[in-house]
Amino acid sequence: AIERTFSIIKPDATKRNLTGKINSIIEGAGLRIVAQKRIRMTREQAETFYAVHKERPFFGELVDFMISEPVVVQVLEGENAIAKYREAMGATNPANAAPGTIRKEHALSVGENSVHGSDAPETAAIEIAQFFAGNEIVG
Ligand code: CMP
Numbered sequence: 861a862i863e864r865t866f867s868i869i870k871p872d873a874t875k876r877n878l879t880g881k882i883n884s885i886i887e888g889a890g891l892r893i894v895a896q897k898r899i900r901m902t903r904e905q906a907e908t909f910y911a912v913h914k915e916r917p918f919f920g921e922l923v924d925f926m927i928s929e930p931v932v933v934q935v936l937e938g939e940n941a942i943a944k945y946r947e948a949m950g951a952t953n954p955a956n957a958a959p960g961t962i963r964k965e966h967a968l969s970v971g972e973n974s975v976h977g978s979d980a981p982e983t984a985a986i987e988i989a990q991f992f993a994g995n996e997i998v999g
Contacts, residue, residue, distance in 0.1 A: 871929035
């Protein structure tokens with residue numbers, strides 16, 4: 861089925877001017893970028909977005925990282941977009957990511973891992989709604 865997923869190009873990647881290279885991998889995987897904006901996340905937005913990880917030891921570090929530089933938030937659309945994007949991203953830890961994936965090619969570490977992608981349709985809908993109004997998504 862045609863799905864939508866939520867993507868973030870993270871601070872380690874925007875800082876190194878990798879937005880275009882990452883978008884090229886996204887489009888090469890058959891996904892369409894149907895919404896995109898560059899923003900500086902507020903602390904409140906980052907804490908809300910990662911609320912599920914609040915009890916993790918790396919939560920503070922994760923929030924500080926996400927607000928340290930601009931990010932690019934995106935909505936990606938395509939056949940099985942959620943699984944397709946997770947495959948294009950590669951494993952969370954770039955050391956375990958397959959060749960050609962965004963994280964293998966560009967990520968620095970498990971924290972500075974260049975991109976986020978939704979893990980399920982329910983979370984995709986919640987994440988998209990946190991950052992985009994319906995009329996900002998143009999399929
Ligand atoms: P993401 O898909 O954005 O969702 C949760 C994030 O937590 C994950 O990507 C990682 O970047 C981050 N993360 C996971 N494990 C660690 C860790 N041990 N240290 C710092 N960040 C982590």
